[in-house]
């Protein structure tokens with residue numbers, strides 16, 4: 001990107017004065033603005049993002065799964081976390097997916113109705129047995145979370161070399177770029193100012209003047225009575241905190257494939273691998289768990305080793321015997337906790353509300369995360 005050092009004039013001017021300034025124009029920041037506009041009409045809201053218009057850290061770079069939880073991932077969560085947290089999160093995700101559709105309609109989101117699936121390959125016979133014997137309790141967990149019907153059901157594997165498959169009702173695909181664009185337009189239409197290409201510096205350089213925060217940036221000073229940090233992976237850097245870790249996610253997209261045997265959104269390996277069809281192309285992502293420390297980064301570049309890991313899964317497990325060419329690769333940045341908890345972080349102090357740690361299902365979480373951040377910011 002073309003960048004120059006700031007001039008004195010650029011730095012020393014007012015860039016805007018707001019009742020509430022949201023840092024981060026990803027799905028969470030934008031849903032937060034959307035809820036604020038309805039909870040407290042007439043507020044002057046600014047949303048600032050360091051990236052150029054139309055881009056976000058993860059929200060425009062994800063895989064477009066409208067999903068709430070695959071069987072092996074939920075069983076793994078049950079080993080690590082309180083059941084009540086898992087139920088709460090599942091319900092946020094399910095409600096979040098309803099909010100996207102009810103608010104904007106399927107066309108505006110590039111929604112692809114269908115079902116989700118989890119597949120099991122030959123080396124996963126133990127996991128496959130475990131899921132089959134826990135199907136009733138998984139459906140019970142979904143029911144407790146307000147998700148209707150028999151959500152998890154045994155299904156026929158899409159290719160004969162896979163040993164098992166579970167279908168997941170109510171999951172679907174969407175076009176992440178379109179969904180983000182639609183949400184952004186709705187928030188702008190209701191009067192929020194969206195400022196792109198402006199980096200908010202670490203909080204140590206902010207000051208408080210007459211009950212309002214003043215944030216110096218290279219393009220001028222931003223002022224606001226309240227700040228909502230929806231900067232997800234970058235929040236640890238802004239606040240100098242070690243409990244918000246960045247996690248890069250990488251994906252690849254193939255050229256069109258004749259007779260592609262997959263239609264829908266697919267999970268594998270406790271959610272660490274995921275793939276879906278995009279027309280007759282296959283989008284595959286994940287593999288972060290095999291390169292954990294390397295992928296704990298804010299860098300948005302793809303790497304040779306993760307891409308090779310994905311390609312070998314593509315050729316050996318998903319499409320053995322198929323002629324497949326990869327045409328696109330990209331990466332985005334999520335945020336995680338150091339202890340593996342997947343509960344988003346929501347807290348408020350001194351006029352600053354933090355909503356962060358959206359991991360791999362932030363699309364579904366974002367409407368409810370935004371609602372809760374907006375409510376908390378207005379309370380304090």
Ligand SMILES: Cc1cc2nc3c(=O)[nH]c(=O)nc-3n(C[C@H](O)[C@H](O)[C@H](O)COP(=O)(O)OP(=O)(O)OC[C@H]3O[C@@H](n4cnc5c(N)ncnc54)[C@H](O)[C@@H]3O)c2cc1C
Pocket residue numbers: 023024025026027028029048049050051055056057058059060061062063064065066067198199200201230231232233234235238248249250251285331332333334358359360361362363364365366
């Ligand atoms: C490859 C990949 C695949 C994924 N697939 C899926 C999927 O299929 N389904 C799903 O539900 N989830 C998926 N996710 C996760 C999902 O995309 C994220 O959880 C979600 O987008 C997080 O939204 P957010 O608004 O919190 O973060 P972001 O979209 O990252 O938005 C935060 C914004 O804050 C801005 N910001 C940060 N610091 C500053 C600063 N100092 N100054 C100004 N701006 C700042 C950033 O530029 C960024 O745009 C995936 C993620 C990745 C990376």
